[in-house]
Amino acid sequence: MGSTSGEHTTTPEGIGTTSPEGVGTTSPEGVGTTSPEGVGTTSPEGVGRRSLIKRSVALGLVSVPTMSFLSACASSGGGGQEKAKAGKKTKQNPLGVNDTAQMEFVLFDGGFGKEYAQDAVKIYQKDFPKAKVKFSATQKIQSTLQPRFNQGNPPDLIDNSGAEQMDMGVLVSRNQLADLTPLLDAPSYDDPSKKVRDTLRPGIVEMGQFDGNPVWIMYYAYTVYGVWYSQKLLDSLDEKYPETWDEMLKVCEKAKKKGIAGWTYAGKYPYYLPFSLYPMIGKVGGREVLDAIDNLEPNAWKHPAVKACFEAYYELYKKGYVLKGTPGLDHIQSQTAWAQGKALFIPNGSWVENESANVIPADFDLAVSAPSGIDSSDKMPFGTIWASGGEPFIVPAKAQNPQGGMEQLRIMLSEASSKNFTTKVKSLTAFNGGTTGISLTPGLKSGVAALEKAGSNVLNPRLQDWYVQLEKEKIGVSGLGEMMAGRITPAEAIKRIQGFADETAKDTSIKHYKHQ
Numbered sequence: 001m002g003s004t005s006g007e008h009t010t011t012p013e014g015i016g017t018t019s020p021e022g023v024g025t026t027s028p029e030g031v032g033t034t035s036p037e038g039v040g041t042t043s044p045e046g047v048g049r050r051s052l053i054k055r056s057v058a059l060g061l062v063s064v065p066t067m068s069f070l071s072a073c074a075s076s077g078g079g080g081q082e083k084a085k086a087g088k089k090t091k092q093n094p095l096g097v098n099d100t101a102q103m104e105f106v107l108f109d110g111g112f113g114k115e116y117a118q119d120a121v122k123i124y125q126k127d128f129p130k131a132k133v134k135f136s137a138t139q140k141i142q143s144t145l146q147p148r149f150n151q152g153n154p155p156d157l158i159d160n161s162g163a164e165q166m167d168m169g170v171l172v173s174r175n176q177l178a179d180l181t182p183l184l185d186a187p188s189y190d191d192p193s194k195k196v197r198d199t200l201r202p203g204i205v206e207m208g209q210f211d212g213n214p215v216w217i218m219y220y221a222y223t224v225y226g227v228w229y230s231q232k233l234l235d236s237l238d239e240k241y242p243e244t245w246d247e248m249l250k251v252c253e254k255a256k257k258k259g260i261a262g263w264t265y266a267g268k269y270p271y272y273l274p275f276s277l278y279p280m281i282g283k284v285g286g287r288e289v290l291d292a293i294d295n296l297e298p299n300a301w302k303h304p305a306v307k308a309c310f311e312a313y314y315e316l317y318k319k320g321y322v323l324k325g326t327p328g329l330d331h332i333q334s335q336t337a338w339a340q341g342k343a344l345f346i347p348n349g350s351w352v353e354n355e356s357a358n359v360i361p362a363d364f365d366l367a368v369s370a371p372s373g374i375d376s377s378d379k380m381p382f383g384t385i386w387a388s389g390g391e392p393f394i395v396p397a398k399a400q401n402p403q404g405g406m407e408q409l410r411i412m413l414s415e416a417s418s419k420n421f422t423t424k425v426k427s428l429t430a431f432n433g434g435t436t437g438i439s440l441t442p443g444l445k446s447g448v449a450a451l452e453k454a455g456s457n458v459l460n461p462r463l464q465d466w467y468v469q470l471e472k473e474k475i476g477v478s479g480l481g482e483m484m485a486g487r488i489t490p491a492e493a494i495k496r497i498q499g500f501a502d503e504t505a506k507d508t509s510i511k512h513y514k515h516q
Helices: 067-074 115-127 141-151 168-173 181-185 231-236 245-257 274-285 287-294 304-318 331-339 402-412 415-425 442-454 468-484 490-506
Strands: 103-108 133-138 157-159 218-230 261-263 343-349 366-369 385-394
Touching: 103 115, 103 141, 103 402, 115 133, 115 402, 115 415, 141 157, 157 402, 168 385, 181 402, 218 231, 218 274, 218 402, 218 442, 231 366, 245 261, 245 304, 245 343, 274 287, 274 304, 274 343, 274 385, 274 468, 287 304, 304 468, 304 490, 331 343, 366 442, 385 442, 402 415, 468 490
Parallel strands: 103 133, 103 157, 261 343
Antiparallel strands: 157 385, 218 343, 218 366, 218 385
């Protein structure tokens, strides 16, 4: 099942905001947004689900591959190309890059632009002045590179994102990707005493894995999911962000009396609701509840934590705290109403800052928080949040110069390159840092603060990466969407969603994944 969204990439399918495919950000479906899946996904209405969620602000969708690509992946692929002879490993060259071999890098030409990658290429050329770097950018990743995978002569490094993202699950299952463990175990570019893996944000390594230890994908961007709001509007109510559900209902009641809805969301694409609902379930019941859901375990959706959180969200509907007409709004319309102060809270990903920049007032004071919990009996502390990678980079197994491709990634995961990326595209990277000394936008600053508060309590549900149709169409639209519109009860929604999960678990045509 491809990579992800968001995203967004990220957005679930967007292209345009901060998403891998977006021009700017990529939201789950927007053209021009960056959604959680935004890395290569195709949204119901967008040009592809950049998966997941999933480009990113950064940070994060997964497009459905054509049969020709599946066929190409199924083949052994031409005669292949000869590998460049590896160079000698030294302190300055820990991966053993051949300093005279050409390195080819193909970037997705989307919302993050090309400049950050071109800047990193310049560092590679400085470090290996005898080597030629062939750099190109395209929005047509699959149609451009599919024939080359088939012929056995793919590039050395690929940003596999956008509406034409190649299906990660297919690439992995056909042994077409190089294991990136040598990169992760190499000394970091900045500090030889640290391995690259020790400099990465929580969950990045695991996101690149499919069924076990090899790491096939390096997600470069990083998205923060949660409840977004205007600090100015919250202050005007003389309230702080609510940490428990009783406090949430109190804040929403106060807002309602002022003519402001407590919540809105992308009603047409209710798979936005999990951006705050899933980490709430994890907070209440522990991360093992989300793992069981991801693993499609029998009765996973019937856990008491799921029931408590579904009933809590349903209470927003029952008490009239959801903006009238929300079930009929798309992501842009709901974000616009929220930015106009018609609703206080909205579940979303960090791409929303870039995606809604044209409607968010200058004095809005954008902020994000981890979801409220139920009460003090929750298994995880307040601050538990969902954050994950977007913008997937891969090194093909048949690359001529795989060491060069990994070295380019090692450079990109340095503090300087990370700062450069964050400064230019308003998005965090997989590098755990890179924000000191640079001016952050309000949303980005708040996202960094939320991550610092979370510490190790960062969750990364994989359902949207592993089972796109289940997550978006069944759980999102037929389950949560119907519940929040008041057409089914929480108990009915749970029964319906568990049935969808059981069907997916029994479907032998679907590749199944599990947390290790």
